[in-house]
Amino acid sequence: MKAAVVFRWARRPARAAARLLLVQEGRLLAPPDWPAAERRALENWMKAARFVGAAGTAAWPPGLAPATLLVGIGKKNEFDSARWRRAWAVAGRAMAKERAMAAISFAWPERTDFPLAPAALAELAADGLLAGAYAFEDFKARKTARSFAVEFAGSELAGAAVRAAVRRAEIAGATLRELRDLANRPANELGPQELAAQARKLARRAGLSCRVWDAAALAREKCGALLAVARGSRRPGCLIRVAHAGRRGRKPLVVVGKAVTFDSGGISLKPGKNMEWMKYDKSGGLVALATVLLAARLKLPRPVVAYVPAVENMPGGNATRPGDVVTARNGKTIEILNTDAEGRLILADALSFAADEKPAAIVDVATLTGAVIVALGHEATAVLGTDDRLTTELMLAGEAVGERLWPLPLWPEYDEMLQGQFADLKNVGDGSAGTIAGGAFLKQFAPAGVPWAHLDVAGTAWLETEQAHGAPGATLACARLLAEWAARSRLDA
Numbered sequence: 001m002k003a004a005v006v007f008r009w010a011r012r013p014a015r016a017a018a019r020l021l022l023v024q025e026g027r028l029l030a031p032p033d034w035p036a037a038e039r040r041a042l043e044n045w046m047k048a049a050r051f052v053g054a055a056g057t058a059a060w061p062p063g064l065a066p067a068t069l070l071v072g073i074g075k076k077n078e079f080d081s082a083r084w085r086r087a088w089a090v091a092g093r094a095m096a097k098e099r100a101m102a103a104i105s106f107a108w109p110e111r112t113d114f115p116l117a118p119a120a121l122a123e124l125a126a127d128g129l130l131a132g133a134y135a136f137e138d139f140k141a142r143k144t145a146r147s148f149a150v151e152f153a154g155s156e157l158a159g160a161a162v163r164a165a166v167r168r169a170e171i172a173g174a175t176l177r178e179l180r181d182l183a184n185r186p187a188n189e190l191g192p193q194e195l196a197a198q199a200r201k202l203a204r205r206a207g208l209s210c211r212v213w214d215a216a217a218l219a220r221e222k223c224g225a226l227l228a229v230a231r232g233s234r235r236p237g238c239l240i241r242v243a244h245a246g247r248r249g250r251k252p253l254v255v256v257g258k259a260v261t262f263d264s265g266g267i268s269l270k271p272g273k274n275m276e277w278m279k280y281d282k283s284g285g286l287v288a289l290a291t292v293l294l295a296a297r298l299k300l301p302r303p304v305v306a307y308v309p310a311v312e313n314m315p316g317g318n319a320t321r322p323g324d325v326v327t328a329r330n331g332k333t334i335e336i337l338n339t340d341a342e343g344r345l346i347l348a349d350a351l352s353f354a355a356d357e358k359p360a361a362i363v364d365v366a367t368l369t370g371a372v373i374v375a376l377g378h379e380a381t382a383v384l385g386t387d388d389r390l391t392t393e394l395m396l397a398g399e400a401v402g403e404r405l406w407p408l409p410l411w412p413e414y415d416e417m418l419q420g421q422f423a424d425l426k427n428v429g430d431g432s433a434g435t436i437a438g439g440a441f442l443k444q445f446a447p448a449g450v451p452w453a454h455l456d457v458a459g460t461a462w463l464e465t466e467q468a469h470g471a472p473g474a475t476l477a478c479a480r481l482l483a484e485w486a487a488r489s490r491l492d493a
Contacts, residue, residue, distance in 0.1 A: 002177065003096055003145035005133050007126060007166050013105035013153045018067040020091060020106040023053025025075055029109035031154065042068065055083050056468055058094045067101060069094060079115065081124055085402030088125040089469035092132025096145045103149040108156035118156055123165035124402050126150075127480065128469075130173030135471040136184040145471075171297050172483065176476050178202070179290040183462075183474030187262035187279050191235040192310035195259060195282065199240045199289060199308065206296045213239040223349040224326040225334060229342040230311040232266055232319025237311035239350060240285075244295040244304045251360035251492045252303035255292065255482055256350045258343045258366035259285025259310040266313045266339030267321055274464075280474055281343070283461035284366040285310060287479045294483035304486050307354050309346035313339070325423045328352065330445060333423035341427045343368050344438055348445040355447035360492035361390050362446060363485075365455040365478055371434025373459040380404040381460050381478055384439035385453030386446060389491065394453060397485035403478060405455070414440040451491060 013019065021042070022029040028042055045061040046052070055074030060067060071094075073079070073087045095104055114121060135145040152162070182190065182198055190198075196212045203210035215236040218227055223239070230237030240259075243252070260281035264270060270278070288306040295304040320326070324336050326345075329352040334345065343366050354362045372382045381398075383405045385391050391407055398405045414436050417429035425444060429437030439454045446452035460477035463470050 004147045006149040017103040017105040026052040031107040032110040081402040085124045085128040088128030089132035092129035096133040105151040107153040119161040119165040122162045126166045126169035183286040211241045225328040225345040226349040228320045228326040232316035233312040233314040240308040246303035247301045254305045254354040254359040254362045255288040256307045256364040257284035257288025263313045268340040280462045290479035291482040307350045309350040335420040335423035335426045351445040361451040367458040368438045368456045369435045372456040380406040382456040387451030390451040401480045403481045
């Protein structure tokens with residue numbers, strides 16, 4: 001059974017429950033009725049332990065009954081939704097690993113002036129708790145993650161708006177847990193066909209439509225770019241479409257997600273070191289599926305469609321070779337100089353299908369380039385696009401849910417590095433501006449006149465090691481962001 005987080009409400013903290021207190025710049029943010037003796041004991045411990053409440057830190061001071069978890073939220077002038085959400089993810093991780101704790105209580109602190117309303121803060125907190133408590137342990141005999149209850153105590157957190165916000169977080173958390181489990185499954189258990197079967201199952205349960213194009217159907221559609229990537233594997237590729245109908249009368253939003261269930265690099269073989277992480281090259285596809293599922297489960301009025309091109313990139317005897325030329329569905333020819341730049345090839349054909357929807361906007365999401373990690377590390381997702389309104393909507397949605405986006409340019413000059421010598425395009429640039437080159441390539445397949453954006457999640461899609469805010473594995477970065485964008489987008493309104 002999976003570890004779970006249960007939310008409940010009370011007038012005052014339960015006696016048996018542990019306590020959660022926030023710390024900001026060395027100041028204990030306690031409720032007004034907090035006992036003076038306990039406050040002094042905690043402040044003395046903080047001074048002795050030099051615990052100042054730096055962002056992303058947490059501690060269980062010893063010898064307290066009930067137990068108390070201190071969570072740092074950083075400096076007051078550096079407060080933002082991302083830091084607040086991460087602080088609660090740290091709390092969720094700390095609680096999931098504390099075997100002696102069954103419940104923890106949080107009451108609104110005195111003398112606070114947070115820049116967001118309690119409902120928004122509560123939703124971000126619940127999101128963080130659920131994300132931090134998650135762990136993928138399906139293949140472990142000994143489970144370490146624990147279930148626990150979180151109690152919101154007092155009148156400040158008892159209102160209908162707060163309860164509704166936490167309920168949204170619960171729905172999102174349950175959905176993301178399902179999809180994170182899929183994202184974390186190894187390639188021997190989840191190939192393109194298995195992913196398609198899971199998509200059908202999820203769609204059926206959520207009342208969504210689902211269609212899958214197999215290799216023969218993709219050949220009839222002249223998807224030469226997608227099929228070129230799939231050729232080296234004995235496991236055939238496919239294209240998955242899942243749609244939330246929403247209300248009639250509005251154009252859909254389309255999310256296209258890269259799902260390379262394992263990326264060896266193909267003939268341009270990757271180094272052996274850390275290749276095991278390439279099971280997460282399907283993260284963009286799982287984000288797309290999560291977005292459309294969230295649209296359905298949150299009952300969003302906007303139609304949302306997900307396209308997921310699913311392949312395995314392997315160096316088999318029939319694999320595509322460097323120097324091969326293929327023709328994409330939209331008729332453009334591509335000289336493949338590096339078979340490890342495969343994600344943009346499968347997305348190229350999927351974007352052509354997305355254009356057929358006559359959408360209000362298209363967003364693709366992919367673990368596309370290692371270059372984005374060089375540029376942004378693991379703290380933000382890069383966004384590139386053709387429409388400032390769309391980019392702004394995405395960034396505002398990210399601010400609302402605590403996920404950071406950082407814009408990169410797509411000036412026309414970048415297109416020049418992708419002009420092919422023997423074809424219309426080549427699939428890699430000159431080695432500079434790698435993330436931008438990937439976006440510039442995809443721009444060639446985005447339909448004219450339709451707002452389009454590309455999200456490169458290569459730096460945010462997974463955690464390689466245990467972190468204070470999360471267990472190793474898939475994060476599904478940008479799934480919550482894209483659902484929030486679908487809820488608030490005004491494009492075509």
